[in-house]
Amino acid sequence: MRLALVPRPAEFYDLFTRAGENALEAAHKAEIRFREHPSSSVTQADLKAVEHAGDRITRDIIQLLNTQYVTPFDREDIYQLATAIDDVVDNVDEACDLLELYGVESPAKQALEQCRILVAAA
Numbered sequence: 001m002r003l004a005l006v007p008r009p010a011e012f013y014d015l016f017t018r019a020g021e022n023a024l025e026a027a028h029k030a031e032i033r034f035r036e037h038p039s040s041s042v043t044q045a046d047l048k049a050v051e052h053a054g055d056r057i058t059r060d061i062i063q064l065l066n067t068q069y070v071t072p073f074d075r076e077d078i079y080q081l082a083t084a085i086d087d088v089v090d091n092v093d094e095a096c097d098l099l100e101l102y103g104v105e106s107p108a109k110q111a112l113e114q115c116r117i118l119v120a121a122a
Contacts, residue, residue: 030118
């Protein structure tokens with residue numbers, strides 16, 4: 001068994017990769033939800049599950065940040081990046097939730113274009 005005396009900062013990159021993949025999954029689900037609304041194959045519960053997974057990843061990043069002395073880049077930047085990715089997923093979840101809350105019958109073509117751009121950006 002090998003003992004690592006110096007923490008491996010690669011763990012941050014693995015967690016950020018997972019956070020990015022989670023954000024992409026949320027964007028894909030939102031695009032489907034908007035495109036197929038009102039009878040979408042993606043439910044709000046599906047999006048909520050992705051949002052909760054993102055929260056867990058963000059919590060893991062912050063916990064790692066709080067327990068590691070050596071980080072791959074500035075601590076404040078790690079925190080800001082983690083919370084920014086989490087905010088994207090939270091906002092996607094909220095936008096999809098508003099479809100039902102406001103009783104949207106058919107999303108505007110601009111909303112569908114925003115979903116396409118979100119997927120491309122994620």
